[in-house]
Structures are given as structure tokens and as C-alpha cells.
Amino acid sequence: MAQESSYDVAVLGAGFAGSALAAALARGGTRVLLLDPGGHPRFSTEEIVTPYTATLLRTMAVWHRVPELAWLADAPSASRRVSRSTGVGRTLGFLYHHHGRAPAAADVLQITSPAAIPAEPTLYRQDTDSFLFHAAVRYGADARQHVRLAEVRIETSGVSLTAVDGRRFHAGFVVDAGGGGEAFAAGAGLVDGEELPAHSWSLHTHLVGAGSMREATGSTRAFGAPGRWDDGPCYHVFDGGYLWRVPFGNHRRSTSLVTGVGLTVDATRYPFPSGASPGDVLRDLIEPYPMIRAQLGAARVVQPWTVVTHRPPAGTTLAGPRWCALPGREPSGFFLSRGLTDQLAAAGLLAVLLRGRGAGGLDPAGVATAKATLASLRAGGNTLAEMVLAGTRSPLLWKAVLRVWEVGLLFGTLQAQGALRRLRRGDDRPARALAGSPDAGSPFPGDAGFRRLLDRAVGLCADGAADPSAAGERLFVLLRDAEVVPDVFGFTDPRKRYYHPTPPDLARLALWTLRSAPPGTGAVVRDGLRAVLGASARPSTGGAKP
The missing domain is CATH 3.30.9.100 (D-Amino Acid Oxidase; Chain A, domain 2)
Incomplete structure (x- = not known):
């Protein structure tokens, strides 16, 4: 029988999110096994980095001292330091x-x-995923490519992994980042009955x-x-x-x-x-x-x-004391590379929850946080996919659906920027709360006003199949009546075609946060504006040396 190797955490799948998680954990001293059934370089989907995704990358870079992640957050540094194919x-x-x-x-x-x-940047995944894989190895992850698993056994004391070729590994915790296949699904009890x-x-x-x-x-x-x-x-x-x-x-x-x-x-x-x-x-x-x-x-x-x-997500649990499965790409329809964003958000959460725990896995509070957050991410991806497909039925409904998500993504990005600003100053509480939010699937997590807007928009889209243009008109009325939507960038005007934020626009948004916004929303947006304006005063790190 092949000799068994032991680790604190095994990450199955050496793609973008799996390698990012392995790098973050290994940088903090966790003994990480990074397994993949294939090898690098390789072709992959989801190549768009939104401002929110970029903020997630910068947050993980600061929190876990992995600067390579931040190099992928802006185009100049990605081109200079990662790949000229980005x-x-x-x-x-x-x-x-x-x-x-x-x-x-x-x-x-x-x-x-x-x-x-x-x-x-736009991510040329053959190069960017390979780059992160090598960064994880550089920080100490034990990487094994071309390893297919025959069995994954998850027990109260840890996880046993057996490869098709007979090699055996043991870890205190296992994360499926897309490379676990049927063996992981069977071991974690994720094999469901009839597909939706x-x-x-x-x-x-x-x-x-x-x-x-x-x-x-x-x-x-x-x-x-x-x-x-x-x-x-x-x-x-x-x-x-x-x-x-x-x-x-x-x-x-x-x-x-x-x-x-x-x-x-x-x-x-x-x-x-x-x-x-x-x-x-x-x-x-x-x-x-x-x-x-x-x-x-x-x-x-x-x-x-x-x-x-x-397909819509099934109700299967995605985490336990000894295991976790990152959200898949299936529900989101690839719109704005939402699947990549969700996987990165989940990887960031696990890097925090597993930090310093060695082979101990997740404690009960960590399991509860992971379950709620991952379920919200998966449901949010499905909501986005269904709203976007509904919006394609007419130009007016399409414009209205985009406006709802533009508001959420703008404010959600500012919220994340504010948390990153405080993290850089040594206060990780806002970033920790955001990473483990039970409303993580919303583009603006935790904001009650935006959640009401989103839920009502979902209902209008679902009911608008017979007359999508009328549904678009009602959705614009909803946008105009929502306190959480500022009358600054033209979000409520269906004739508005171009969004090119200028300094006067940002000044008007700041005034809105003081005069008209719901108090909680205004405080979050103001904090994010301070962070963005401070960041814009700093030059890109693209030309800096490692």
C-alpha cells in the first residue's frame, strides 16, 4: 500500500480560486495539499474582472500577505507582472x-x-491560473498535478483521499474547488436525486x-x-x-x-x-x-x-466540520463572470475561517457561517441568471434589469472598498463581517433597502413574460420610488445610455449620502467613496518590483 502523506488542508482543484486559497493558507503557515486532475496551462471560462472582483483580490492580498493576488486586480500590473496576454x-x-x-x-x-x-484586466486564464498555481507552490503548498481521485472519505477525525494510482493522502479539512469530481461528491454526500x-x-x-x-x-x-x-x-x-x-x-x-x-x-x-x-x-x-x-x-x-x-441550485449543504465545496459555475450563466467572483469570495471566507486552525477543520461557528454564506452566494448567482434571461425579452426590461444590478454592484463595490480601507489600517472587522455575510449573494450585502428592491424586481421579472415591456416600465417606477437609488447617474432614466463617472458626479453622490440616503446606506457609501478617492490618488503598482 502506498505511503500516506498528511496535511492540514487539501484543496481539490488548482484553478483560479483553488490556487488563490492554497496560496493564502500556505502563506499563513497551513500545511496545504493542492491536487488537480489536470495540469497547467489550460483553457478555462470566466475571464471578466469586475470592480467588485478586483476588490476581493486586493482584500485577500492584504489580509493574507499574498501580493500576487493584487497584481491581477488591475490591467497595468496584470500585463507587466503576470502575462502580456491579459x-x-x-x-x-x-x-x-x-x-x-x-x-x-x-x-x-x-x-x-x-x-x-x-x-x-480581462483574464487570459491559461496564464493567470498557472501564475496563481505557481504562487501557491512558492508559498509552500505541496502541489500534485494529474492526480485523479478514486475515493474521498470524510470522517469526524479528518479526511482520507485515495488516488486512482493508489497514492493516499490525509488532511484535517478538504475543499473542493472544482477538482474533486464524483469521488468528492460521493464522500461529502452531494449526490442528489433527480436534477432540476x-x-x-x-x-x-x-x-x-x-x-x-x-x-x-x-x-x-x-x-x-x-x-x-x-x-x-x-x-x-x-x-x-x-x-x-x-x-x-x-x-x-x-x-x-x-x-x-x-x-x-x-x-x-x-x-x-x-x-x-x-x-x-x-x-x-x-x-x-x-x-x-x-x-x-x-x-x-x-x-x-x-x-x-x-440549473437552479439544489438544497444540498455546501460545508461541514471537515469539508467545503466552493460554489460551482452552473447557476450563474457566466454573466459578468459571476461564478468566478463567487468562488473567489468563498475562497476568501475559507482562508479566514481556517486561518491558524491547523488540521482542526471548522468549529461550529465556522460551519454555520460557511453554510449560510455559500448558500447565499449560490442563490444569488441563480437570481442573477434568471433576471438577466428575463430581461432579454425586451430592450426596456433589459435596461431596467441592468439598472438594478448597476446600483447594487456600485454600492457593493464601495462597501467592499471601505472594508479594505479599514483592513489596511489594521481593523479587519468590516471585512470579516462582509466575507461571512448571510446576504453575500446580494450585490449589496446586508442593505435592507436594496434587498427589498431586488426581491420586488425578481417578482416583476418572473411575472413579465406576457408583456416584458410593461414589466420594464413597472421596474423603472420601482427604481424611481426606491430610497436606496440615487438620482445621480441616471439610474432611473431609461433614456440614459452612458455611465462615465466624473468628479462632479461623485460629489453629487456624496451629497446624496448626507441629505437623502437611508442612514445606513449613506454611511457605507461615504466610507467607500473615501477609499476610492484615496486609491485614485495612488499610482498603479504595475511597474513596481516584487
Whole structure:
């Protein structure tokens, strides 16, 4: 029998989140085993870093003294210190398409980050995941690639792992970060009965030769947009689904020739054609939309297609005293790479809960926190997917759904920025409360006013199938009546197309927090504004030496 090796924590899956968790734990002295059934480099989905995701990366970097995580939070440092194949996400575009014609100017939306703040990167996952994997090894994780598990036994005293080739490992705690497979599911009791019906399915690959928005429209700033459409990801939305493009070669330092392309559609309206190839499915779905066809018609596939079916989450528990499963990517439909964000949030929470516990696993309070937080993350991803798919039914409903999530993501990011600011000053209480929030799945966790807005918006979307435009009108009324929504950036105006925050806008937002905002909301947003304005005064760390 093969000799057994012992560790405090075993992480199954050496992707982005698994490697980040392993690096954070190993940096703090935890004996970490990092197992993966495959190897690096490898192709992966979910390549967009939102401002909230960037704040999670910076928070983990500060909290656990792993600066490599912060290098992936802004485009200049990612390009200089990680990979020149990473792209820039200065803008985020949304264009609503109708059959047979290009989008109308009234049906486009663009969000542009302030020039004073470094843009987020787009992640070329072959390089970024490999980089984090090697960072985890550098900090002391014992990494084993190409190890497939035959059995995972979870007992009160610890966890026993047996590989297909007979190697055995023992750990006090095990985390499935996507590499545990059926062996982990069986060991943790996660094998459920009948699957819930799928609400959507997705395709994803990398292409070479994809056309740009400039080539498709004849202008870098088509429709009068303040930012260049090719300076970041773009979502092309149509009735029943959306296609996204993630650029990597969109800055001078980039060496990449590829574009990430994905498609998510409503499975109840467009069941995946039996026996069809992913390439044929994509071609048939984009055929009615001339602008999309102009960009992708001549492109060539350079990576295997990823095909994922998205289902509502089952009620299975995701944590116990000796184990935890990070949220999967299935519920979220890949919108804004929400699955990656949730996995990173869960990894950050576990890094805190397991810190200094050696092989002891989670205490009862830690188990309760992990269960509540992970369940909320998973439910929140499903809520996002269902609202977004409902929103695709009409341009007006799409605009209204985006406004709800824009408000939440703006304030949620400011909330996280405020917690990070205090963490840098030695106070980890706000960051700890945010990481373990039972409302973590909300884009603005813990805010009662936003939770009411979100719950009512979910109901309107669910009831709006018969008349989606009327549902959009009612949702805009709801936005105008909500105390938590400021009349600053035009969130309540369906005619507003571009969001390009300026110093006067931020000043008006600060006044709103003092004069009109609910007291709790105002205090959180003000604290976040202080953090953002302070960060914008500091130069990017992209050129600094390790």
C-alpha cells in the first residue's frame, strides 16, 4: 500500500480560486495539499474582472500577505507582472439586437471606469491560473498535478483521499474547488436525486480573426459612446439570450491574438439541438444579427468548446466540520463572470475561517457561517441568471434589469472598498463581517433597502413574460420610488445610455449620502467613496518590483 502523506488542508482543484486559497493558507503557515486532475496551462471560462472582483483580490492580498493576488486586480500590473496576454477592461458594453438589423442607438449602454483609476484586466486564464498555481507552490503548498481521485472519505477525525494510482493522502479539512469530481461528491454526500430542469445553457471558446467593434461599425465610439467599445468586454443581447466578447489584444503591450467568445441562451426557449456541434449552434443563432455576424463570421476556433448546462441550485449543504465545496459555475450563466467572483469570495471566507486552525477543520461557528454564506452566494448567482434571461425579452426590461444590478454592484463595490480601507489600517472587522455575510449573494450585502428592491424586481421579472415591456416600465417606477437609488447617474432614466463617472458626479453622490440616503446606506457609501478617492490618488503598482 502506498505511503500516506498528511496535511492540514487539501484543496481539490488548482484553478483560479483553488490556487488563490492554497496560496493564502500556505502563506499563513497551513500545511496545504493542492491536487488537480489536470495540469497547467489550460483553457478555462470566466475571464471578466469586475470592480467588485478586483476588490476581493486586493482584500485577500492584504489580509493574507499574498501580493500576487493584487497584481491581477488591475490591467497595468496584470500585463507587466503576470502575462502580456491579459487584456484591458476599461469599458463594459451592452447592445440589444433585433432580427435583421443593427442595434438602435437608444438600445445600447456603456459603462466606463474613471480615467484616474486603473482599469480592470480581462483574464487570459491559461496564464493567470498557472501564475496563481505557481504562487501557491512558492508559498509552500505541496502541489500534485494529474492526480485523479478514486475515493474521498470524510470522517469526524479528518479526511482520507485515495488516488486512482493508489497514492493516499490525509488532511484535517478538504475543499473542493472544482477538482474533486464524483469521488468528492460521493464522500461529502452531494449526490442528489433527480436534477432540476435547466434554465439555460452556455458555449464558450477562444477565436482568432474575430472582428472588432470598430470594424463592424466604422467607429471606435459608435453611437456617440464616451469610451471605445473595444476597450473592454461587450455583451450582444437578443430576445432569449446574450453573446459576450472578451478582448485580450486590446492594448499596446498585449501579445494576444485571441478573443474570448461565449453564448448563453434560455433553455426553455432554445433547447440545445440534439447532435449539433457547438460551432453550428453558434453560427445558426447569430445568423439573424448582422453586427454580430460581421465580427464572428470569419473567425476560427482555437480552443475546445466548453458546453455547460445551468440549473437552479439544489438544497444540498455546501460545508461541514471537515469539508467545503466552493460554489460551482452552473447557476450563474457566466454573466459578468459571476461564478468566478463567487468562488473567489468563498475562497476568501475559507482562508479566514481556517486561518491558524491547523488540521482542526471548522468549529461550529465556522460551519454555520460557511453554510449560510455559500448558500447565499449560490442563490444569488441563480437570481442573477434568471433576471438577466428575463430581461432579454425586451430592450426596456433589459435596461431596467441592468439598472438594478448597476446600483447594487456600485454600492457593493464601495462597501467592499471601505472594508479594505479599514483592513489596511489594521481593523479587519468590516471585512470579516462582509466575507461571512448571510446576504453575500446580494450585490449589496446586508442593505435592507436594496434587498427589498431586488426581491420586488425578481417578482416583476418572473411575472413579465406576457408583456416584458410593461414589466420594464413597472421596474423603472420601482427604481424611481426606491430610497436606496440615487438620482445621480441616471439610474432611473431609461433614456440614459452612458455611465462615465466624473468628479462632479461623485460629489453629487456624496451629497446624496448626507441629505437623502437611508442612514445606513449613506454611511457605507461615504466610507467607500473615501477609499476610492484615496486609491485614485495612488499610482498603479504595475511597474513596481516584487
